[in-house]
Amino acid sequence: MHIHILGICGTFMGGVAALAREAGHKVTGCDAGVYPPMSDQLRALGIELIEGYDAGQVQLQPDMFVVGNVVSRARLADGSPKFPLMEAILDQGLPYTSGPQWLAEHVLQGRHVLAVAGTHGKTTTTSMLAWILESAGLTPGFLVGGVPLNFGVSARLGDVAPGQQRPLFVIEADEYDTAFFDKRSKFVHYRPRTAVLNNLEFDHADIFPDLAAIERQFQHLLRTVPASGRVVSNGLEEALARVLHQGCWSQVRSFGSAVSDFTAQGPHHAFAVLHAGQVVGQVQWGLSGEHNQLNALAAIAAAEHVGVPPATACAALADFQNVRRRMELRGTVAGIALYDDFAHHPTAIRTTLDGLRQQIGQQKRILAVFEPRSNTMKLGTMKAQLPWALKEADLAFCHTAGLDWDAAQALEPLGAAGLTADNIPTLVQQVMAAVQPNDTIVCMSNGGFGGVHTQLLAALAEKFSAQ
Template structure:
């Protein structure tokens, strides 16, 4: 079958393309923006990529068109699909119908940490010899690929996004997946372009809860009021709380302040077991992510001690605290954080792990929610753990970053020219500094530009 995918370089749609290719389908696709790491993954898999959207991309005529949620009516290729009467589906529907039947599905949901937690879960299952399938909205470095089918009948881990499905299906993606085990890691307001308020997102999370069978398991973060409101709407599945509360059956206790070492305690009835995680990641939020993954893997039969030991070999997914390079002792880190809560958590984790030098934050407010300015009042405080913040005002951001910079507790500067931003960072950086770049897009290849410029200046 020839599948043609619209929006193929999105993290979800690109991963879906890899699964279709692994099933033996001929896969092609179009997208407006083609950039690594997804573009390189797809090209390596022999998938033809076409820049932009055009009716010409539909020749030869595909058997099925899979349409991503970034595409809407008025897009020339969407209009051509409809006019030609081509069969089409959404990505989540295709996944649910063509990959997930007969699999034990583990869904990872939450406002933050989905990619890391899904990667952790897949790695724990892999390290236990279960050869899981997975579809993750990033590239887990333990696998170097964002999706695979895994062994027939093996568990399947899916990053379960609450964003809507397609222009013709406004339900959240995750209602398609029908998981047996669902992680609800956290919940706060996001996606202001499609949700009017937090209550609307809670309703979608409850739709997910409704799909989990009674024989399954809900792993729900403690101390999350929004998630408690979700469960209060109705729950028919056993719930295990995860977090730091003393009465949670899955909890962790830090043994190092930066969360690079912590103890996991699991209590089930009268039986209690514990084991220590000593790993390369930092930050309380990553300890929470690991705890959720351990609980999910344990539900699939993975021994706690074995799982904790495997975390020592876990590598962060690409674009999650990923060290892109180091020049003259100056480290450049790439991180996907784009919500104030995620920015603050990322910087707090890096601050705790930075013994020498300064932490310089570089932020591009690029997401749809950021462009609308919905959370801009929280941006200033989000950089409190940095020594300085460099703000980039991308095209299409209709509000000024100047008030954010003025209100921030650390020095800050605004740029709308990428070359000027790189030059300022190079002039300021000195040995032992860590430059953390936070954006949910390609950011004009700033990481490569910055490393090249640092090499010229300090190499």
């Protein structure tokens, strides 16, 4: 089969492309501003990439056009379509489908799907679970919205392990909508036998009016899990309790709360895992923060459902290397460590900074450099939560380009510790004016952030080489 993917450079669609290529299909694709790292990965796989969405691409005559959710029926200021290729597909009655639906029909069919859903921690927990299964010799397939450092790729098909009835596939299960013609959450297509509900709070204000609307989508996910399946749910989350109360027809295993099936005792970097109150393993690793401890419990409980003993899972996590862009150390200059993190929601920012504070202590300063880039943050829906989110930062620097709301006003509760800049060079200058030896800088964005990490490292080297 020849598939042509619209929006191929996104992490999800790029993963679909890699899986299709590995399965032997011919894959081509297009995107606006074809960009690395996904463009590099795809070209390395021999996948032809086309810049833009011109209608002439229908001449490729693929068997199926696979449409990413970046595509819409939007019009430009002059009235012309933003995505001419999509208009040509519709006009000519050519076959098209969404990425999640193609994946469900051509990859997930016949596999034991382990899906990891939640507002936060999906990528990390999916990567943990895939690594646990890999360490146990189960050779899982996976699709992750990032690059797990243990694997070096975001997706692979996997294989059937000895003794397994069907191949395992671990997937990051996003609640965002599927495509402009399918407004259901992506995860409804995956039909998991093991479903992880990691946490749940309001997000995606561009498509969901309130938390109840997202809870309804999570309930739809539960309706697809068979009675022989397992739902692994965070026992600390009231929103998930409401979702389960609406109906659950599968085995439920909880984690996190004092009365949960899976709990933890000890500091976040070295803790005991308890199952039904009995110690079943020890985790000692380089990750920090309560959020990662909870992610670990979720992955351990999910792995147990496919036969991996908790002790084996705990041992595997000692070698877990995290995910690219999850507190990834990009460089150190004059004792100043610079990290890159994907945090793009107030709770994620708060969680990242809390974990960093626990790791480095109270004596070192934290400089938080962030941009409100997600659709929810751009709308300003959660701007009032930013001072709370940045509580552990000694200084906060906000990149304000593209915002329709006043970030300086939102950061007023931080006083002189909250600074704003509408361009990257000014942001770098502000950080350079404030930074001191042995500070810790953490850059937070769900995008490329204009290459600010590289610019900051270069500026640090220049400033401190002269001293």
